[in-house]
Amino acid sequence: MSPERPIRGDFWIALTENLKIAVRALRAHKLRTVLTVLGNVVAVMSVIAVVSIIDGLNTYVSEKILEQGLRVIYVAKFGLITDDDAWRLAAKRQDLTQFEAGALQDRMQLAGRVVAQAEANKSVRAGRTELRNVRVLGTTEGYQSVGKYETEEGRALEDSDISRRRSVCVIGSEVSEKLFPQVDPIGKSIRVAGHELLVVGTVVPRGNVLGQSQDNLVVVPLGQFEKMFGARRSLTILVSAIPGVDLERLSDEARVVLRSARHVPLGAPDDFAISTAETYMALYQTLTGGIFAGTIGLVAISLVIGGIVIMNIMLVAVTERTPEIGIRKAVGARRSDLLSQFLSEAVVLAFFGGILGVLCGIAFALLIRAVTPLPASIQPWSVAISLAVASSVGLFFGVYPATRAARLDPIVALRQE
Numbered sequence: 316m317s318p319e320r321p322i323r324g325d326f327w328i329a330l331t332e333n334l335k336i337a338v339r340a341l342r343a344h345k346l347r348t349v350l351t352v353l354g355n356v357v358a359v360m361s362v363i364a365v366v367s368i369i370d371g372l373n374t375y376v377s378e379k380i381l382e383q384g385l386r387v388i389y390v391a392k393f394g395l396i397t398d399d400d401a402w403r404l405a406a407k408r409q410d411l412t413q414f415e416a417g418a419l420q421d422r423m424q425l426a427g428r429v430v431a432q433a434e435a436n437k438s439v440r441a442g443r444t445e446l447r448n449v450r451v452l453g454t455t456e457g458y459q460s461v462g463k464y465e466t467e468e469g470r471a472l473e474d475s476d477i478s479r480r481r482s483v484c485v486i487g488s489e490v491s492e493k494l495f496p497q498v499d500p501i502g503k504s505i506r507v508a509g510h511e512l513l514v515v516g517t518v519v520p521r522g523n524v525l526g527q528s529q530d531n532l533v534v535v536p537l538g539q540f541e542k543m544f545g546a547r548r549s550l551t552i553l554v555s556a557i558p559g560v561d562l563e564r565l566s567d568e569a570r571v572v573l574r575s576a577r578h579v580p581l582g583a584p585d586d587f588a589i590s591t592a593e594t595y596m597a598l599y600q601t602l603t604g605g606i607f608a609g610t611i612g613l614v615a616i617s618l619v620i621g622g623i624v625i626m627n628i629m630l631v632a633v634t635e636r637t638p639e640i641g642i643r644k645a646v647g648a649r650r651s652d653l654l655s656q657f658l659s660e661a662v663v664l665a666f667f668g669g670i671l672g673v674l675c676g677i678a679f680a681l682l683i684r685a686v687t688p689l690p691a692s693i694q695p696w697s698v699a700i701s702l703a704v705a706s707s708v709g710l711f712f713g714v715y716p717a718t719r720a721a722r723l724d725p726i727v728a729l730r731q732e
Contacts, residue, residue, distance in 0.1 A: 341663060355705045355708065358672065359672025362610070362676065362701045367676070367692055367694065370692045388562055393405045419554060422576075423572055424568065426557065426568075428555045429554050431552050433452075433453045436451070444493065451535065466485070478538075483514075484514055487532035489532075662709040665707075
């Protein structure tokens with residue numbers, strides 16, 4: 316039995332040596348190396364930036380939107396409209412009024428509170444100071460239990476305020492700061508659409524949702540709202556669930572009650588819309604999912620282009636180093652040695668592009684978070700996957716140049732000038 320061919324060092328020593336040779340080869344042509352990996356840099360940067368922004372937005376929306384309506388269903392004339400045809404059909408529906416709100420309150424067994432609301436964007440004035448596009452919300456009793464309207468100073472609207480349509484209001488922190496800077500707003504008056512309202516309380520700051528202030532707000536009794544702006548508008552009815560009841564059961568009961576109250580014929584579609592915070596969250600995730608899918612398509616194109624560039628550069632490297640390959644083969648280098656050497660160079664080249672892409676992607680995401688209201692959350696898994704994919708691209712597109720180098724005839728290679 317013939318003795319086994321001796322192995323030059325163990326696997327890790329050979330791998331380390333190949334990586335050192337690869338790094339030296341790339342450092343010898345710094346500009347070419349940077350230009351070669353631009354495709355990988357763009358692809359990895361896109362993945363890191365998009366994943367960071369979308370994940371940050373998902374977390375942000377979950378915290379800011381879902382927490383405001385986690386146990387509430389919304390009944391409205393239009394609901395969630397995504398196309399023109401649906402909007403035209405919804406526009407033909409009858410308005411929702413306090414009659415429907417009363418029917419839900421009286422007939423539902425699973426509802427905790429039923430609150431009817433209407434809103435409009437109007438100018439609000441106090442003395443010589445005027446604010447434009449302030450959200451004026453008209454509401455019935457129980458508005459605090461179905462939304463985040465915690466009282467900071469003064470008091471909330473009481474049932475007697477709402478039932479007697481008193482000219483009182485609760486204002487958001489932004490309205491309070493701008494109309495009454497360094498002054499206690501409680502007991503002061505503001506004018507909305509020519510009507511004077513007495514401020515009885517302020518709302519705890521609610522922050523921004525996607526750049527839109529939730530504190531630019533005036534809350535008034537619904538009857539007072541209709542006195543100021545008229546009653547010919549459809550209401551939005553908010554229904555909260557009693558403990559232990561899920562929103563699907565609550566929605567089913569509300570649908571039955573409303574179809575009966577509005578005399579919708581059997582088999583006819585609903586002439587109203589019921590939605591939840593999860594409905595809007597699902598639509599949002601669908602939109603961001605589409606954006607992410609589109610980005611992945613662009614990333615794939617960038618990776619293919621980057622891989623082709625890497626393959627071409629590696630073919631150039633093989634041509635430039637043909638004499639070196641001949642010498643190595645002449646002194647006993649095997650095909651596997653040359654194959655692993657050039658594959659290592661291709662992988663290191665692609666991995667270097669991945670590192671640059673990760674750094675650029677993180678910097679871009681942090682810049683977006685710093686200069687815009689969009690949040691960003693760096694995900695370790697996206698970094699790991701990006702680097703793995705970038706290295707795989709180098710491995711895949713480096714196979715042909717490495718194979719070509721390994722198959723060179725040593726005599727022909729030594730004759731090459």
